[in-house]
Amino acid sequence: MRIGVDIGGTFTDLCVIGPDGILAVGKTLTTPDEPARAVEEVIAQTLERIDIPARDITGFVHGTTLVTNALIERRGSATALLATQGFRDVLEMAREHRYELHDLMVELPKPLVPRHLRFGVTERTLAGGQIEQPLDTDEVRSLARELTEHGIEAIAIAFLHSFSNDANEQAAREVIEQEAPGIRIALSSKVAPEIREYERTSTTVANVYVQDITERYLADLGERSARLGIPREPHIMLSNGGLATLQTAARFPIRMLESGPAGGALAAAWYGARAGWDDVLAFDMGGTTAKLCMVEGGVPLVNHEFEVDRVYRLSPGSGLPVKVPVIDMIEIGVGGGSIARIDALGLLSVGPRSAGSKPGPACYGLGGTEPTVTDADLVLGYLDPDYFLGGQMALDVSAARTAIEAKIATPLGISVEEAAWGIHSMVNGDMANAARVHAVERGKDPAGLPLFTFGGAGPVHGVGVATALGAAQMIAPPAAGVMSAVGFLTAPVAFDFARSARARLDDVDVAEFQRMFAQMEAEGRDLLTESGVEGSDIEHTRSADLRFEGQGFEVRVPVPDDVTDRWPQSLLEAHHAAYTQLYGAQIPDVPVEVITWRVVSSGPQPEVNLALDDSSSDPTTEPRAHRDVYLPESGFARTPVYERYALPIGANVEGPAIIEERESTIVVTPGATAAVADDYSVVVDLTKEPAHG
Structure with a gap:
């Protein structure tokens, strides 16, 4: 049995898997003053709930926002x-x-x-x-x-x-x-x-x-893990989708920048491949931000440059650049805790400022007074105030209405419900616009990609975002509310290496670059062996950054392992193919040069089963309740509410409907149909036209 734990801006999430699938999930409020405390608490609570001793845990993978937050808050x-x-x-x-x-x-x-x-x-x-x-x-x-x-x-x-x-x-x-x-x-x-x-x-x-703050945190995490009785040290999720030991992560903390979001992208690739979709658009909406990532050919795209602490979130060049491999994604400053306001022009605006976990949305009852996306979703009936986190945390509908009325509805001269729908639909539109740009920039049509939706707030907004994109399907996997933690458990131990050495392709000293690759692969072998990976299980993947001579930026292409006389020619052909896909054109008669040579050293992909192993012993297709839910075509309507894990495999649910689980809620709009797949993913078909009236 293995566990994955992800620290987010609002919640700390946990997933426990065994040989037969997902055994349990857990979620607790993040403790920003002492992040490892929330990790210890959610592990202890969940293992006690499912009666599994910590000594039976054979693997522990962890991701955190610690490094990103330390850079943003200048706490280094x-x-x-x-x-x-x-x-x-x-x-x-x-x-x-x-x-x-x-x-x-x-x-x-x-x-x-x-x-x-x-x-x-x-x-x-x-x-x-x-x-x-x-x-x-x-x-x-x-x-x-x-x-x-x-x-x-x-x-x-x-x-x-x-x-x-x-x-x-x-x-x-x-x-x-x-x-x-x-x-x-x-x-x-x-x-x-x-x-x-x-x-x-x-x-x-x-x-x-950030090295000192990271070392102290990882040491605290290791001590708490040992105190719980978990026999093995945690592995740390890196931004590239690989795992590292505590010692390696402490040496290169900058590699942990996007460790949490990387887990969600890996999960999207895992579920997508098993459902027959090699290309998907992954959409993660948590409490603070939303993220979008392209999965292509069953693998999340990776970028080797990233910006942190942007002055303007969507403006490249306004942040601090870091040259580390990260899963390529776009971040939008809207999550469940994002605050809605009236801007200087008198228009509704949502985010990027967030209420976080303290004080949180107004409906949390923890002192927050600003209206947030979660408050709007609650007022619209999409969330059950008595079933948030499975009833562990009651939500205050009255406080949500008061916040929206005071800050949004009254200034705009509209009803609270209209204001709440404005917040909800604006968020959907903003995310769809960002997703469209992200996909098109990578040569993909977003309308042809299934939207893989997760995060606590993702399935609530997923159908709306998919509809705005023109996508035919939205997929909500089991344990969608803790999907980054689930994805951690699919990752191998892996590390990236790079060496810049400029050379024209028609003048490459193949023997010299073979030596460079061999050196990087030796470093990777040593690092992975220290992490407990058997030498025979280590694989190396080579690539290179190429460009037309005189250009300022490169495209990445694979480098064949077999060195033959056609080695430079195969690189040239790969460069032209990648360049054409990105830009739709070629630059004739201009030499191509290599700038940087890269190696990814990785251990074996873990064999995991992420199907649900916790379905109801009494399956039923009957709704467990009905409640009033806001539908933009007709206003509030009595809508069936289903218990997600009581629905049997193969069940079909016609929209409008609400499908609830402990950590998340799926909103099925009128005209859409939700079907339960073999792994308990819910696949929403959006190809039908909604009924009006």
Whole structure:
């Protein structure tokens, strides 16, 4: 038996699986002041409820928003930066790009290291890796003493072209370790050995900035896990969809940025493949944000650059860049706790500000007074005030109505119900627009993709979003409310490696790049062996970033394992195919060059069964209740409410209907039909026209 635990902005989620499928799920409010406490509580409560001793748990996988929150809230260590002389301001100069060209008051991301803690030191490495100026060790020694005296806790070292030759960075680390043995040090040649000075420096700074808080958290997590009696240390979910040990995650905390959302994307791929859909659009809506991810060919798409703490959430270039592999997704600032308001133009607006878990939506009764998406869904009858979290948490309908009336309905001169529907439908429209852009940018038609919906609020809004996209199906898997935690359990132990080394394809030294791949694969083998993976079970996947000569950005293509005379030609053909899919055109007679070579080292994919193993002993297709639910075509109507896990496999439910489970609720609109699949997923068919009147 294995468990997955995901810390979100509002709730901490848990899933327990055994050989026959999902045994139990759990959910509790996140404890921001002490995140590992909520993890310990939800594990203890759930295992006690299902009468399973902790000693029987053979695996524990965990994902968290800790690193992201620490960067956003600037709660990291006092950090200094050592850069090549003349390059200390790369963090502030960035790309010299205005993400809003015509905004004279444009805000740029604030560097994690202020200027007075950024230092240029004497050294120089050329682009080809030749050392033109050795490191001035006396200068670094003096700086190390001064920084220690002033309470600096961490140092990032990012020298020019160190990805080609890291000798000067290694020399700087040795000097600092001699003079200040207690200080944390991060080398850009270890954290992100790739081209683009700004991104590499930003990533290195971010990594060491959060290292202390991450190490302390992971140590606390390990201690609590051992105290519960779980025999094995937790594995940590990384942003790329792979797992790492506590020790590896503590060394490279920046790799944990999007660990929670990565689990949901993996779950979408798992369920989609078993339902016969290799391409799906995954939609995760929790308490704070919603996320969308493309699954293509049964695998979530991965990007090797990400931005955190954007000044404007949907504006690329307004955040801090990090060059780490992350599952490619778009985040929208709307979740169940997102606050609705009237903006300066007198129009309704929702998010990105969230009520979080404290005080939470007004209906939680924990002191919140602002109207949120959850309050609107409750007023519309989509949520049962007595069955939220299976009745563990009662919701206050009156408080929700009061908040919506005071802040939305009265200022707009409309009814509370109209205001609530406005909030609900605006959220659906915003998410559909973002999903459409995300899919089209990747060469996909969103109308041709099933919408895989999860998160506590996802199934409530899923049919609305799918309808707005023109999608034919919406799928809500079992345990949809804790799907990121479920997805953790499908992930292998894996780690990414990269080396930037520019070369034209028609002049590639194949033997040299074979040696580079072999070096990265050896590092991966060592790392995975330390994590307990058998050497014979380790696989390596090669890829490369290619571009037309003179272009500024690359496309990624697979690199064949077999080296033949056609090796460069096969890369060229793969580049042209990928470029055409993305941009619909080619640039004739322009040479192609390789910029970065990559390896993913991974252990075996775990064999898991994520079908439900907790169906009702008394299956029925009869509704367990009826309640008034708002339908935009006709207003409130008496609507049947079904217990999700009492519905047998093969059951069909005609909309309008509500299908409830402990952690989530599916809203089936008029004209749609919901069917229960073999794994207890609910597949909603949207191809029928809704009845009006």
